[in-house]
Amino acid sequence: MSNKIVPFSLKDAPSLIEKLFPVQKLSAESYKEQMAHIGKTLTSLGSYWKGRKPLILNRACILGCLMPATDNPSQDLIVFEQLMAMDIESLAARWKRDHRPKEILEKLSIKNIRDFFIVEPDGSLPESSPIDWSDEAYEGVAVQWRDDLSKLDQRKLLVKMLPDETYRELVAQVSRPEEVAEIVNDHIWASVNSHLGTNANSFQEVVEQLGVMRFGHRANFADTFAGSGQIPFEAARIGCNSYASDINPIACMLTWGNFNIVGSKSEGIRDLASNQKTLVKDVQREIDQLGIESDGDGWSAKVFLYCFEVRCPQTGWMVPLLPTLVVSVGYHSRVDLIPDPKNKRYEIEVRAIRDAEDMKDAAIGTVRSDGRGADPYLSHSVDGVEHRTKLSTLRGDFRDDSGESGNKLRKWNRSDFVPHKDDLYQERLFAIEWMKPKASGRSFYYEFRSVTKDDLRREKVVEAEVAKHLTEWQSEGFIPDMKIEIGEKTSEPIRTRGWTYWHHLFNPRQLLLGMMVRSRIGQDARLAFGFSQMMNVNSRLSRWNNTRGGGGIVKGVFDNQALNTLSNYGCRGFKYAAPFLTQNFKNFAFVDGVSVTVNAHPCDQIDGMHDIYVTDPPYGDAVKYEEILEFFIAWLRKNPPAEFADWVWDSRRSMAIKGEDEDFRRGMVAAYKRMTECMPDHGIQVIMFTHQSGSIWADMANIVWASGLQVTAAWYVVTETESALRDGNNVKGTVLLVCRKRLGKHKTTRDELAWEIEEEVQSQVESLTGLNQQAKGLYRDENVFEDADIQMAGYAAALRVLTRYSTIDGRDMASESIRPRVKGEITFVDDLIGYAVNTANQCLVPQGVAKSHWDKLMGAERFILKMIDMExxxxxxxxxxxxxxxxxxxxxxxxxxxxxxxxxxxxKSAVELARSEMGEGSELHQSVLRAVLYAVMELTGDIEGDDVLAHLTMNVPNWFGDMNQREMAREFADYLAKRLEEVRPEEAASARVLRDLIRNQRIG
Structure with a gap:
């Protein structure tokens, strides 16, 4: 029977994300997606944008907002995971390799083989399996699936083929849901429709129907901090009307590309491919006419390698700045610096590396450093004497009396594109990698060569062409003419090279190639994406990595989200750059009826009504996108394609919300207050932020209060792992703060809050702990929620109580929350948050520790006991x-x-702690737990039990006068004995001995 979709039937129902969210599974899925790197769906549009939240997490947030939380939480969880392709049947469908029938029969016990398979010749196998195929009796037997067997019936067997592993381990071996699309969902619709009251047969249909049931129409989604557009793209892909805005035009461009390229119909992709081929063909023709990338003998330049040269102040020699003399590790090529005493310079010759010793010798170049953080210096030898000069000395770095820093570098002007003859830094082409097609036409020969007179002649042709047309091309917008505005990241090129305009970051070849492509983009906005990707890997800031990609690879400027100047760099020839212009973008066509909008404006200028907001604001963001993206704005700001013409092509740094100071808080309040105004009373918001600041809860509570919102839930999902862009010892996660409009004017007092917070937190903790027990079977004995998840939910419960009230102790909380902070002051809000968080922590008592003892412990004691339990x-x-x-x-x-x-x-183990953390400066000073750990250390070190007990009685204050102290020590010893059994069995044994010593001690 088909369910009838009733508009607004879910209007007042709590959303699933406000009650349940399987963060452990989502963390595993998010990790998998992040590890896909360039294989991610939207990265090909702009790999230079790194702050991308996983699409799987975005999908989960939106679905969690739409789905109702019913009185059957276990079934809610089952249906949610089915829709997210995180149930066990979906994992079987996501398995990367199809299991062959013979493999299944070899591993599984099946009572009647012919219920599933056709066996030829019939009768050659027994009725049941498993089958040992090494038996000669089964040689030549063919087995295949029965034709009348549905995919769902097949999947029942495939589920049994899954290894008996944790969810995280299984996810590592399967495809991402988006890679296998709807095939993983064909088993779920009876269950989904029965539970939700829908009649859907696709994810998009269930999203549309839930939108009607909750909001009366297809859900209207908005993200006013769109960034690279990951969140609004996923909203549109799953069937919501999607509104995206950002102040930065490059962010808007990426979001537009998500909607109009990745989300376009297949005919649009075919049209784009045709235009890409035409573009490449036209540029290649012009390059061939100029004759600037061919040696005339069938070889084309793949990479031009440049370095800067400086004059050594001690010798007067011109020295090339090369951190290494190795040109290519893979092709065993290096350069030799051959002294030219007459002209006081070095000739540079490319040759093959002879052996390992030669490779080791070539690894040391003319730019060196004595360690991380040390100033780099120039080093070269003349007549056997080494001469060293710091690069900062060469630049003439100084700091004046006012504390301002500077140097003696000449500042380049608008007409410059190569150094002046008297500039400190000169530029030199020192090697070229050439490529030539093999006879088959399917691969190439490659080789590195020294620079010849013909190569230098071609360089002059390029320079002359740019010099002749620079002003004209800048006027037409084909080459940047935009000045570099000083900033935290943009000051680097000015300070270290004297470059003051954005086109200074590109050499003549790169400017000429950029012009050729930029002038041909015309009005096809889709071509701008390949162009920006190409310029990211073709700049004076594009590092030459001599160990990657066979012969080596020219890396992107924004591999490290900065504008670091280099001593040497790679410049791509067009054949090596062209693949960025012809790349194939993934395609997930949006369903008919979905509307998408991209606007470039500040986040507090949104208009219209939107039902669901999911935003990822720039809280404490170390990536200065408002600065570094001017690299691309400079190329695109004049005569942009019609689709981008109405945007302000400026980064508008001063208007960007950033940092963690007072301006940040006020900017955030203005943004979220406007979003709240543009949301119906039954709308919902999810705010994502990185949990990295100790004041984060107070800050977010202030913002929520002042914006007219109320917290209803919070979840913590691990979304980032080690990478070159982050400290390898710092795994980062994302907090999801779920909010509703704060309706009414509720008042309370601090005293009344105490009981309410404690009751709410306790209820939340017990609810999730209970669900863990209910769902054990579904999770292969894994927990749905770990302690960290329950802790976060406890915080949310506390915030849920606090932000429910507009007035506390007679104070208007909206006004109180935006009151300017005084450094070091603990505000009324800070105090309330601290109290709420502490109340939440009181509920996180590890099993085996009495709550009466837990309540008396210091923070460090709680931390160690809790983490021992986690370990x-x-x-x-x-x-x-x-x-x-x-x-x-x-x-x-x-x-x-x-x-x-x-x-x-x-x-640290008790043995590793040894005698540390016993003094007055320690957070464990005179604590019962520290005394117990010390005793365990002594027992592990074979100290006599009587001596250990004597020391314990001295280390625990009031041992003989307070029976509670003794009981706490015995309890901790017992706790350690049980928890350390698997991880540190020797210490566990010592803890058992200590427990018995305390129990049997005679007092009095």
């Missing part, structure tokens, strides 16, 4: 230690850590 259950990611240290207000948790590696962190 015993195999959880060793650093973010857990960081989060619980903040939760328990531990000043310096690192003092207790033996390892701070991202995914294998651990506490």
């Amino acid at each position: 015993a259950r195999g959880f060793k990611t650093l973010d857990n230690y960081q989060n619980f240290a903040k939760a328990f207000k531990v000043r310096d948790f690192q003092a207790f850590m033996a390892s701070r590696r991202a995914n294998s962190a651990r506490l």
